[in-house]
Amino acid sequence: MLNPYRTYTCNDLRATQAGETVRLAGWIHNKRDLGGVLFVDLRDHYGITQIVIPPTAAFQDEFAHLPKETVVSVQGQVRPRPEGTVNPNLPTGEIEIDVTGYDKLGGCESLPMNVFPEDHTPEETRLKYRFLDLRRSKLHQTVMLRSRVIASIRRRMIDLGFQEFQTPILTSSSPEGARDFLVPSRLYPGEFYALPQAPQQFKQLLMVSGFDRYFQIAPCFRDEDGRADRTPGEFYQLDVEMSFVTQDDVFAAIEKLMEPLFNEFKPEWPTNARPDKTFQRLAYKESMLRYGTDKPDLRIPVEIKDLTPLFAKSEFKAFAGKTVRAMAIPQAFDQPRSWFDNLQEEAKKLGAPGLAYIKIDANGELTGPIAKFMIGDSATALKELGAKQQSAIFFSADPNETKAAKVLGAMRVKIAEQLGLIEKDVFKFTWIVDYPMYEMNEETKQIEFSHNPFSMPQGGLEALEKQDPLTIHAYQYDLVCNGYEIASGAIRNHVPEIMYKAFALAGHDKTVVDTEFAGMINAFRFGAPPHGGIAPGIDRIIMLLANETNIRDVIAFPMAQNGRDLLMNAPSPVSERQLRDVHLTIRKPVPKV
RNA sequence: GUGCAUGUGGCGAAACGGUAUACGCGCCGUCCUGUCAUGACGGUGGGUGUUACUAGCACCCAUGCGGGUUCGAAUCCCGCCGUGCGCACCA
Incomplete structure (x- = not known):
């Protein structure tokens, strides 16, 4: 018919x-x-x-x-x-x-926004009338791209020998990480499920169960605020786990996925993959030094140098005895004074005392507010910094090494955006490896896990027993593309003995591990294979492939930055009866006067 | 929690201490037989009242909300709210 x-x-x-x-x-x-x-x-x-x-x-x-x-x-x-x-x-x-x-x-009533022509419309209106926004060809095409990318990922993963699994959405709250979303239990008054921040423990349990190669296009729920590249509340990961593997094996699998995937959907954009289609690797420490961040945008042809020894005993009090980092920016010489002043303000907002700079004029002479302090060795060194004439050198100095690095790292990106120094139409990948296992909490002076506490320390039990904890690296890694962290993973710690020791160094005794990670630590007692994995962020991959800078533009029904769904009006109050069913009373915050 | 930016018709916006809504989009009306981002002309914030009621006139209100400065505020100041970007947060 x-x-x-x-x-x-x-x-x-x-x-x-x-x-x-x-x-x-x-x-x-x-x-x-x-x-x-x-x-x-x-x-x-x-x-x-x-x-x-x-x-x-x-x-x-x-x-x-x-x-x-x-x-x-x-x-x-x-x-x-x-x-x-x-x-x-x-x-x-x-x-x-x-x-x-x-x-x-x-029929159609008077439209609150144009579908055609696709003129500029405030995001609030677009989110409220998302079904109209989705009719417009721009977003419609992006959502279709997303569908095709996910289909391709799924096909490629299966071809690479992975099996797809489902894991629970209603699970238990885990003590580490971001805030959980909680779901009150009707049958057990005062008890709660939590939505998974990632299927982390389940995928590891699947490895212990002998499944060898797992993947899932998994929703992840974290109660944290939004960013341009991070949706509040929920997002999707390509969750991956493999047994009997080293870090190199995980990299090889992901490289076989990513490089062809990006090539399939954006063939006209070259990548910086090596001839054998693998990605370069950069140690965390090296990345912090050269780029001031652990997600460097390699499209920016500017690197940061350490000048700490040069100023160790300098007359210039603002630099002496501090960590001093510097970068040379071509084309910055001709910028007006107000441009430099603005950058100083930006740096101060990031908590820096300021942003010192000197300029190098056409004759190679140093000029600018602090040029007079750059004499002898320092003047020579600055010229060797790679600063061409007509450029400017920016400095960051701080007693705290990380802070000195991060300020300049943030300014590197900001300046590059303003001066158009970012290479266009290209994907620049790098692995970040050798993350520190622990870091010092500056406030409490306690040693803490710097990343995932389930990561295997490099050197194993011996390292934990003999090495200064702050020098131990973890088999923990990120994949970065164009300044976005698009995947994060680790080789897991699957040996109870090493797990207890690792937690002990962070000040947690055995009972903490036994109670808070009971499911996993118990499983590890009954024959756990060495295993590891990674979790690429689906939304960010689509962002890169769709050339979008706002992650909401690659999601059909995103929440606004404040965690509200303007289309469905979530979150919303529920009836007294619903509350009673789950044994809750509402404790409202004290209103502001 | 916090820093910065921002808020004016259905939408993009203009006015930047002196007649709010110029201009454009959309919408409505009229005209046009080959367009395709159709074109031309006219209209288009809300309310109340009034008259000679296919229309006109008068008055009032409106620049997120509330207060303040000023002869006069969209514009300057204070507080609040919304939105965006960043920070804190993000095993």
Whole structure:
């Protein structure tokens, strides 16, 4: 039986179908009323077809007054367009439909935002009327890209020998990491499920269960605030875990996924992969030194240098005895004083005392506010910094090494954006490896895990027993592309003895491990394979492939930065009865006066 | 929690201490038989009142909300709220 709404989609018809009687259904995309003849662009998911309502049609006037975005089904005959009126920009541009009748399937009221033309609209409106925003070709295409990327990832993972699993969404709260989303239990008053921040423990348990190679396109829930590259509340990871592997094996698997994936969807953008399609590696410490961050944007051709020894005994008190880092910025010489002043303000916002700089003029002479302190060795060294003439050198000095590095790292990106120094249309990947296992909490002076406490320390038990904890590296790694952390993972600590020792160094005794990670530590007692994995962020990968800078633009139904869903009105109050079912009373915060 | 930016018609916006809503988009009306971001002309914030009621006129209100400075505030100041970006946070 014939479909009552359509016999073709709006992207199907070509000149070869001329003469056929057809039915098309879709949205009224645009109208061109020429007085006699009425042209209407009919749009569906697949494309646009021009339909023509002739002056002889009794319903022409009626049709002309249907608002844009009305849903109709039209019947008519396919005919080739007259000579000279073919539209080469439209796949269906050779033909048009001579309409003989129509049905109005869905009316449309006055629109709160334009679907076509796709003009600028505030994000709040776009989120509230997401179903309209999703009709616009930009977002519609991105969501389709997302679908194709995920399909490709799934196919590639299976081809690489991985199996797909599902893991619980209602699980238990885990003590480490971000805040959990909690789900109150009806059957157990006062007890809660938590939504998983990642299927971390489950995937490790699957390895202990002998499944060898796991993957899942997994939703992850974390109660943390949004950023341009981070949605609040929930996001998707390609969660991966492998047994009997080293770090190199995990890298090899992910490289076999990523490089071809990026190449499939953005073939015109070269990557910096080596000839054998592997990615470069950078030690965490090296990255902090050269780029001031553990997610360096390698598209920026600027590196930071350490000048600490040079100023150790300097007359210049602002630098003496502190960690001093510097970077040379080409093209910065000619910037106005206000530009340099602005950067100082930016640096101060990041907690730096300021942002010192000197300029190197056409004669290679040092100028600027602090140039007079740069004498002898330091002047020579600065010229050797690689600073070409007509450039500027920026300094960051702080008693705290990490802070000195991070300030300059942030300024490196900001300056590069302002001066257009970021290389375009290219993907620059790097692995970040050798993360420290522990770090010193400056406030409490306690040694803490710097990343995932389940990571295997490099050197194993021996390192934990004999080495200064702050010098121990973990088999912990990130994959970074164009300044975005797109994956994070580790070789796991699967040996209870090493686990207890690792926690002991961070000040947690055995009972903490036994109670808080009971499920996993118990499993490790019964024959656990060495294993490790990684979790690439799906949303960020799509962002890169779609060339978007706002992560909400690659998600069909995102929440606003404040964690609200403006379309569905979540979160929202629930009834007293629902609360009673789960044994909750509301404790409201004290209102501000 | 916090820093910065921002908030004016359905939408993008203009006015930057002196007649708010210029201009554009959309929408409405009229005209046009080959357009395809159609074109031309006109209209388009809200309320109340009034008249000779397809229309006109008068008055009032409106620049996120509340207060303040000023002869006069969209504009300057204070507080609050919303949104965006950043920081804290993110095993």
